Amino acid sequence: xxxxxxxxxxxxxxxxxxxxxxxxxxxxxxxxxxxxxxxxxxxxxxxxxxxxxxxxxxxxxxxxxxxxxxxxxxxxxxxxxxxxxxxxxxxxxxxxxxxxxxxxxxxxxxxxxxxxxxxxxxxxxxxxxxxxxxxxxx
Amino acid sequence: xxxxxxxxxxxxxxxxxxxxxxxxxxxxxxxxxxxxxxxxxxxxxxxxxxxxxxxxxxxxxxxxxxxxxxxxxxxxxxxxxxxxxxxxxxxxxxxxxxxxxxxxxxxxxxxxxxxxxxxxxxxxxxxxxxxxxxxxxxxxxxxxxxxxxxxxxxxxxxxxxxxxxxxxxxxxxxxxxxxxxxxxxxxxxxxxxxxxxxxxxxxxxxxxxxxxxxxxxxxxxxxxxxxxxxxxxxxxxxxxxxxxxxxxxxxxxxxxxxxxxxxxxxxxxxxxxxxxxxxxxxxxxxxxxxxxxxxxxxxxxxxxxxxxxxxxxxxxxxxxxxxxxxxxxxxxxxxxxxxxxxxxxxxxxxxxxxxxxxxxxxxxxxxxxxxxxxxxxxxxxxxxxxxxxxxxxxxxxxxxxxxxxxxxxxxxxxxxxxxxxxxxxxxxxxxxxxxxxxxxxxxxxxxxxxxxxxxxxxxxxxxxxxxxxxxxxxxxxxxxxxxxxxxxxxxxxxxxxxxxxxxxxxxxxxxxxxxxxxxxxxxxxxxxxxxxxxxxxxxxxxxxxxxxxxxxxxxxxxxxxxxxxxxxxxx
Numbered sequence: 001x002x003x004x005x006x007x008x009x010x011x012x013x014x015x016x017x018x019x020x021x022x023x024x025x026x027x028x029x030x031x032x033x034x035x036x037x038x039x040x041x042x043x044x045x046x047x048x049x050x051x052x053x054x055x056x057x058x059x060x061x062x063x064x065x066x067x068x069x070x071x072x073x074x075x076x077x078x079x080x081x082x083x084x085x086x087x088x089x090x091x092x093x094x095x096x097x098x099x100x101x102x103x104x105x106x107x108x109x110x111x112x113x114x115x116x117x118x119x120x121x122x123x124x125x126x127x128x129x130x131x132x133x134x135x136x137x138x
Numbered sequence: 139x140x141x142x143x144x145x146x147x148x149x150x151x152x153x154x155x156x157x158x159x160x161x162x163x164x165x166x167x168x169x170x171x172x173x174x175x176x177x178x179x180x181x182x183x184x185x186x187x188x189x190x191x192x193x194x195x196x197x198x199x200x201x202x203x204x205x206x207x208x209x210x211x212x213x214x215x216x217x218x219x220x221x222x223x224x225x226x227x228x229x230x231x232x233x234x235x236x237x238x239x240x241x242x243x244x245x246x247x248x249x250x251x252x253x254x255x256x257x258x259x260x261x262x263x264x265x266x267x268x269x270x271x272x273x274x275x276x277x278x279x280x281x282x283x284x285x286x287x288x289x290x291x292x293x294x295x296x297x298x299x300x301x302x303x304x305x306x307x308x309x310x311x312x313x314x315x316x317x318x319x320x321x322x323x324x325x326x327x328x329x330x331x332x333x334x335x336x337x338x339x340x341x342x343x344x345x346x347x348x349x350x351x352x353x354x355x356x357x358x359x360x361x362x363x364x365x366x367x368x369x370x371x372x373x374x375x376x377x378x379x380x381x382x383x384x385x386x387x388x389x390x391x392x393x394x395x396x397x398x399x400x401x402x403x404x405x406x407x408x409x410x411x412x413x414x415x416x417x418x419x420x421x422x423x424x425x426x427x428x429x430x431x432x433x434x435x436x437x438x439x440x441x442x443x444x445x446x447x448x449x450x451x452x453x454x455x456x457x458x459x460x461x462x463x464x465x466x467x468x469x470x471x472x473x474x475x476x477x478x479x480x481x482x483x484x485x486x487x488x489x490x491x492x493x494x495x496x497x498x499x500x501x502x503x504x505x506x507x508x509x510x511x512x513x514x515x516x517x518x519x520x521x522x523x524x525x526x527x528x529x530x531x532x533x534x535x536x537x538x539x540x541x542x543x544x545x546x547x548x549x550x551x552x553x554x555x556x557x558x559x560x561x562x563x564x565x566x567x568x569x570x571x572x573x574x575x576x577x578x579x580x581x582x583x584x585x586x587x588x589x590x591x592x593x594x595x596x597x598x599x600x601x602x603x604x605x606x607x608x609x610x611x612x613x614x615x616x617x618x619x620x621x622x623x624x625x626x627x628x629x630x631x632x633x634x635x636x637x638x639x640x641x642x643x644x645x646x647x648x649x650x651x652x653x654x655x656x657x658x659x660x661x662x663x664x665x666x667x668x669x670x671x672x673x674x675x676x677x678x679x680x681x682x683x684x685x686x687x688x689x690x691x692x693x694x695x696x697x698x699x700x701x702x703x704x705x706x707x708x709x
Contacts, residue, residue, distance in 0.1 A: 017267035017283055019356030022396050022483070025596050025709035026603045032709075042707035043356050044271075046279075068267055069522065069633065073282025099521060099630065117520065118486065118616050120607040 008132050009059040013041040013050045015078070018068035020096070023117065027063065027095060030121040031128060047074060051081040054090055060132050067096040071106065079110050089138050091131050095119070156203055163198055171195070188441035189399040191564070197556035205563045209454060213549040215469075217457035219450050219562065220550035221508040222473040227546035231259075233511035234536045235312060235477065236529050239264030239288035241637050242644065243299030246289040249526065250304060256530055257537060260342075260511060262312040263300070264288035264523070265322075272318040272359045274690030275641040285637035287523060288314075292645045292688045297325040298332075307335050311342035312387070312477065312511075317359040319346035320368045321689045323375075323385065324679035331684070343384035343433050343477075346372045349410040349582060353591040355392035356705070359693060362583055364700040367671055370417040375676040377418075377428035384433035386414065387477065393591075394437035395483050397599025400448045401565060403437060405572035406591055408455055412573070413582045415464055421672075425464045429471035438478045438504035438512075440496065446552050447561035449476070449507030454562070455569045477511040478504035485520040488624055489615035493517040498535045505539055506552055512536055522630040589708045596709055645688060652686040660685055661695055668699050 012028045014021060021043060032038040039057055041050060054062045062082075066074060075094065082088055094106060094114040103114045112131050115124055185193050194201075211217060214224030223229065236258055238249040250261055265288040268280035274292050275284045284290050291297060301311075306329075315322050323344045330340055348365040351357050358365065369386060376385030388411050390403035398406065411432070419425055436452070439445050456474040460466040480500035485493045494517045501514045514532040516524030524532070540546055552558045579585045586592075605611040612618050660682045667673045682692060 017271045017273070017279060019351075021356055021707075022599050025707075026600050028709040029596075029600055030603075040707050040709055042705055044279075068283060069286045070267075070282040097520070097522075100626070116487070118488075118606075118613075121603060122607060 008036040008061065008128065009039075009057065010036050010061045010063060010128065011039045011041065011050070011054045011057060011059040012063045012065070013045055013053075014043045015045050015047060015050055015064055015066065015074050016068055016070050017044060018066055018070065019043055020067040021065075023067070023095060024063075024065035026121065027065070027115075027124055030125055034125040034129075036128070047077040047081055051078060051085055051087065054082075055085050055087050059090060060135075060138075061091045061093060061128055063093045063095060063128075065095045066098070069097075071096070071098050072102055075106050075111055076109060089135070091135060093128070093131075095124075156200060159199055163200065187400075187444040187561070188439055189401045189444060191401075191444075191561075193557075197560050199556060201556050201560040202563070205559055209563070209566075210553065210559060216461070216472055218453040218473050220553050222453065222475050222510070224549070226508060226549040227505075227540070228549065231540045231546060232505065232509050232536075233260035233310060233477075234258050234533060234540075235260035235262045235310075235511045235513055236533055237262040237264045237312075237314065237479075237513050238529070239266070240523060240631065241285040241634060242290060242641055243296040244302070245285070245634075245637075247300055247302050247304075249529075250300075252526055253529065253533065254304075254309075256533055258533055260310045260312065261304070262513060263314065265313070265315050266290045269322075269689065270315055270318065270357050272321075272689055272693035274688050275638065275645050277690055281638070284641050286633055290637070290641045291322065291325070292641070292690065293648045293686050294325045294328055294683050295644065295648050295686065296641075297322075297329050301329065306330060306333070306342075307339040310511075313342070313344045316345055316348055316351050316355070316357050317365060317368075318689055318693060319344050319348075320372055320676060320679055321683060321692055323372055324676060325683045327380075327676075328680050328684040331680075337379050337383075338381040340380055341382040343387045344372065345387040345389060345435070347386060347389045347410065347435075349413060349586065350389050350392055350407070352586045352703070352705070353393060353406060353410075354396035354398070354595060358703045358705075360696065360700045361703045362586065364668075364671075364696075365703075366413065366417055366583070368675065369414055370421055371674045371676050373414065373418050373428050373431070374421060374423050374674055376431055377423055380431075384431050386431075387433050387435045388414065389435040391435050391437045391479055393595060394439070394481065396595050397602060398595045399598050400439060400441070400444055401568050401572070402594060402598060404448050404452050404455075404565065405569040405576075407434065407436070408452070408459065408569055409573055409576045409582045409585070409591075411456070412459065412463070415460075419464065425460070425466050426468045426471050429460055429464070429466055430468065430473070433510075434474055434476035436476055436478055437481050438500045438507070438509070439481050440484060440500060440503075442499060442503045442506070443552070443555075443558055444561060444565075445500075445503035446507040447558050447565050449478075449504070449509070450550075450553075450558070450562040451565035451569060452476070453508075454566050475510045477513070478507070478509040479513040480504070480515045482515050482519055484613075485515060485517075486613060486615050487520045487626065489619075489621060490517055490520060490626065490628060492614055493520070494531060494535065497532065498539075501535055502539055502543075502545070505545060508550060518628055518630055521628060525629060525631050527629075589706060592705075593708050648686050649688070656685050657682065657687045657691075660687065661691070664692065664695060665699060668696055 213221035390407035457472040516528030
């Protein structure tokens with residue numbers, strides 16, 4: 001049995017003006033059902049709000065959902081803010097609709113993984129667990 | 139004639155024949171069906187519709203025996219189950235209305251002209267996120283989103299560029315926009331006035347359906363009450379000045395995209411409709427003065443028969459609500475007309491060409507269900523907004539249905555199908571049951587505030603995701619017939635990285651070339667009107683946009699008075 005302290009903590013966020021929240025809510029629910037602590041920011045957050053919430057909540061993972069096409073503007077900003085906040089040990093994940101070539105670029109920038117539409121819930125859970133385990137204790 | 143006979147005479151079949159049928163049916167079950175099943179069981183133990191309703195092996199007259207004949211009726215007659223008009227596509231095909239929008243007004247204008255040259259018969263405008271949310275292109279929240287998912291419109295100058303060279307009195311124009319809709323509506327009217335058009339000659343629609351935003355699409359600015367007032371003002375202004383224009387497009391589509399089942403989509407849309415009608419009536423406009431201009435927008439999904447039943451049931455339910463609840467007298471006030479769009483959420487990235495096939499069947503469902511206007515999605519929309527080529531193919535899909543299949547020759551060709559009639563009645567009853575539930579909760583606005591609709595939809599979306607992951611719900615190319623080493627080679631819509639800069643330059647040029655004192659004075663007037671809910675905000679907004687005030691300026695002013703909306707997220 002996992003103790004409270006071992007629980008993976010995840011901040012799930014919607015950033016920018018994008019209102020598509022069908023996927024993000026499913027992801028939040030799947031991770032919660034898998035025993036993780038999930039905080040969902042709700043819609044229309046700024047990168048600053050997301051990074052400071054992540055630091056304050058001491059999460060292991062930030063998951064940002066974007067279906068607006070603004071990912072190449074928003075992710076670099078989030079990464080920059082994480083660096084400024086000395087929070088680079090938090091894993092950054094992305095999800096939503098993004099072209100494959102952008103996925104390659106985002107991962108090169110430091111996004112740990114991008115989970116695109118139609119990723120099965122079990123795979124999302126497994127990916128988060130694997131990445132947290134690979135990163136090791138903080 | 140006995141009472142019993144009289145009851146039966148209102149139904150499709152007489153009592154004697156039904157009794158006989160019941161017996162024949164039982165014999166068939168015990169005979170042919172049983173022996174067949176003994177040799178070969180059915181592939182599944184139960185069969186369900188898209189809404190999850192169990193369906194029978196087959197349907198007979200027994201299943202429609204409790205549907206009053208007058209509920210089925212005739213096309214163009216109350217309760218309009220069989221269609222809003224008596225001749226439907228025999229008179230005129232539905233409007234083929236592919237949505238378009240990207241970059242600046244001039245960029246989208248080019249796409250409009252291309253689509254028209256390909257035989258499209260209506261225009262539909264998609265706006266970028268900042269425009270949809272009421273931010274000017276130079277606002278910090280707009281960064282990275284200007285002209286990306288739709289066209290950027292900050293001022294009337296953009297509106298002029300958008301419709302340059304297009305005669306707005308000869309084509310209907312739809313604008314998909316919600317919390318900031320009243321401003322776009324005002325820009326459209328101001329543009330029409332500048333061009334010297336008679337406002338009564340304008341046709342088209344502005345979506346302006348804010349309630350479904352709180353429920354599903356999540357584009358909002360102000361709290362619910364002032365937002366509903368803005369919708370009311372759009373409707374009331376239209377009722378007085380624009381005889382052919384639909385000042386609201388009450389939408390189920392986005393609820394479906396957010397995960398709602400067909401029945402939820404239908405019922406929740408009717409719940410919103412009731413709220414708008416109540417608001418407008420409360421403001422003193424008689425129901426028959428505006429109801430004929432209410433228009434609707436629904437998704438057309440994959441379960442063809444259920445979708446057809448949904449459209450038929452919606453027409454029946456709406457007619458009954460308008461007549462019985464609101465006391466409408468004119469038939470036009472009870473006649474539901476709708477735009478349909480195929481289901482974007484069903485589009486897949488893997489084997490994306492299959493999307494053409496999916497879309498075609500969904501489009502067929504909309505046509506068999508009697509839509510007035512239709513958008514068919516592009517095969518590439520799981521990647522990005524569609525290319526010109528993808529849109530042409532989508533338009534051709536509609537043209538094939540209209541001109542090669544003959545399905546348009548007969549009005550409501552599925553009317554009388556035992557299955558479809560049964561589903562229609564079932565759907566109608568379930569919609570009314572859900573409406574009663576909403577009423578008992580204290581009405582639509584209360585249910586939104588409580589997050590009820592939002593939770594219902596999130597639950598359905600979650601179940602859908604799980605059944606897709608389990609393979610219980612088949613999605614070709616995703617969980618069945620998967621091509622492991624599929625190499626996706628697709629050309630997607632390019633985004634011009636200079637768009638944001640170009641658009642901001644346009645906005646700044648407008649701001650530096652206008653009578654700022656006049657704008658400021660009108661802004662003060664806007665504040666006064668906004669603070670008096672008994673007044674209509676549209677006339678002052680028209681003056682403001684005509685004086686080249688920007689959308690963001692108007693919105694920020696009103697935010698100062700009304701505040702903003704913040705959702706309590708549920709998952």
